[in-house]
Amino acid sequence: MASIYDPRGHISPFTIRARLLFQEACILGCSWDDRLPSELETKWQRWFAELPDLAGIKVPRCFKSMERQADTAKLTVHTFTDASAHATSAVSYVQAAYPDGFVKVSLAFAKARATPIKKVTIPKLELRGAVLGLRNSKVVSQALAIPVAEHVFWTDSLNAVYWVRSHAKNFTSDVACRVGEIQADTKASQWRHVPGVLNPADFPSRGMKVLDLVGRHTWWCRPDFLTRPEAEWPLVELATPPQLPGELKKKPCMTFASQVTPSRLDPATYSTWERLTRVTAWCLRFVQNARRQTATVTRGETHVDTANTSAPLVYVRLASGHKPRSVVTVPVLTAAEVAGAERHWFAQAQLSVYPATLKRLRAGEELPPSDPLYRLNAVLDAMLHPALMVVNGQLKHAVNLPVGVRQPVILPQRHRVTTLLIQREDDLCCHGVGTQHLLSNLRQRFWIVHEAFLLAFSRFIKRRGTPSIMVSDNGTNFTAAERELREASEAIDRTQVSRKFAHEGIEWRFNPP
Structure with a gap:
């Protein structure tokens, strides 16, 4: 192998075969003086028999057109990368575009490497091929004085394109290091996807015979699309990122064991729905403000906010000597806060009566026929916070109806929350309507299971x-x-x-x- 002079990698699809045979001998534990196994020896003999055919290869040395003025050409480097289970490869072409529309593309530099003996996934090998392509481009850039920022990189791996266009810190260390090297010298917009059948880097990654390589136009000249306008180049957008959970960095998750105590808010101790929801809304506001670390002090009908006058309130006592910054009026509960308290109790009611159903829906499972909400085709409405179970019937397609009518929230019948809602609705109707009218009003937002x-x-x-x-x-x-x-x-x-x-x-x- 050392006797073959090929500094620019023109015959790398042929020489990579020898590298792979040498790697196979090392895996088998063969030393320099040992005779090779018969099967491996036959492969070597076939490779040596092709050496005389190399005399038929002729490589043009000029990257520009001899019939046109040389200084009018715009030079761009296109580097293609690929990987297989046996080798990673990269090949660079110089594209010379002239003002009259003529384009000449020439093979400039190529390199192929055998894959490590240790098992590596194909997506990671594709990423290693991308790094090899970047390093090859730097060699061509230095020789031809073409900045790397003006290079175009092609790969047939959507995984590699996704990695290069993402933040390196989101991935495991081996992926992050290679993505970081690529992003340090190139922009994400420089990396494009090319179909595998149009990728010339596929040849050195799989190996070729000399006679097959001599007449391979795609290898010696270019992929044909490089001679056409850029609008006709292959274009593949990543609609959704590839599923590579094993390559994403695992975020630490801390679990604490604690004793679950019953909530101090018990709907059974409240006589009206309004009182329950308003008390709950004040408690939720307190929890939210405690997390924001806002300190306020009450003074009659006003309070003092020491952090942010626009933030919600938390009532605490300030130690002596601490002077508040400003005094503002205590605000009332907002409609959004009351609605949040209502959704809190809807979720509590569903959880207390239908825990198994909620567990299945949160896990993305279908409800079995034995489930009490199977006939309602219950689903989780992720638009609500917290997510609530709603009826998923035919009315969901009736866009002219309110959302609550199309997909009403499911409430259990024998629950204090449901009872308080019925009482509230009866109060709103001034107690002068029948049962059917009362149920009709409730079904504008809720589906009470009967x-x-x-x-x-x-x-x-x-x-x-x-x-x-x-x-x-x-x-x-x-x-x-x-x-x-x-x-x-x-x-x-x-x-x-x-x-x-x-x-x-x-x-x-x-x-x-």
């Missing part, structure tokens, strides 16, 4: 009127319906004595089985 019979019975009384006594057997769905109606009626009657809704109750009588 038994199937309740919905059928609701349609029945719309057609036939509201009965005062219902007689049926002891079917499980009927007993559940009676219990739900009774519990709902009792929940409202406790705070709404003599209201019209109490007079719409239905007595259920069950015949013995």
Whole structure:
């Protein structure tokens, strides 16, 4: 191999085969005086037999057109890189573009290296090929006085392009070091993607016979697209980054073991929805301000903010000697804060009744038929914070309807949060509407999970009127319906004595089985 003089790598697709054979001999543990295994010896003999064919290779030395004025040509270096399981390679071409539109492209420099004996993934080998291409370009740049900033780099690896266009600190150390070397001398816009069938660096990365190399126009002259306008060059945009979780730097995650204590906010201790949500909103504001480390002190109807007058408030006592900076009026709760408190309790209600369903949805799993929310086609609405389970029915396509109607928030029936919501809605309606109107208003935003019979019975009384006594057997769905109606009626009657809704109750009588 040392007897072959090829400083510019013109025949690197041929010489790389010898390097790979030498590496194979080293892997087998052959010493200098040992006879090679018969199979490996045959490969060497075939390679040596091709040496006389090298006499048929002739390389033009001039990179510019002999028929045109030399100083009018604009020179650009195009470097192609590739990698396989056997070798990494890089090849540089000099493109001479003339004012009349004529373009000449010539092979300038090429190099190929055998891959390490240690197993390396193909994406990482492609990145090593990109580094090899950068170093080759520096050699050509120094010889022809063409700045590296005016070079164009091509690779058929989307992974390599993604790495070069990303921050090096996001990746593991081996990837980050090579990406950092590339980004130190080039811009991300200089790196382009080329299809593998158009990449001339593919030849030295896989090896070729001399006779195949002699007539390979793509290797000696150029890829044909380099003679066309830049608008016709290959263009591939990265719509989504490649999935390379093993190459991303792992972020440290700290886990603390602590005893979970019940929340001091219990909806069962509040008589109205407004009081529960407002107290919760104040508590959430306190938590948010404590994280911002804002110090304020109350003075009658005003307070003093020592950090930022535009920030929300935290009420603390200042030690003596600490003078506040400014005095501002205490603001009231905003609509966004109250809405956040409401979403907090919706999430708590869903978590307390449907923990298994939430776990499946957060893991991206489909709900089994046995799940209580399977028929509702429940999904997580990531646009809400915290994410809430909503009904994913056909109404989601009705863009003319409000979002709450299209995908109402799912609430469990037997929960204090749901009871307080029903009471609040009844208060807003001035207690002068029927049950159906009340449910209709609630369904503008919520879907309260009922038994199937309740919905059928609701349609029945719309057609036939509201009965005062219902007689049926002891079917499980009927007993559940009676219990739900009774519990709902009792929940409202406790705070709404003599209201019209109490007079719409239905007595259920069950015949013995």
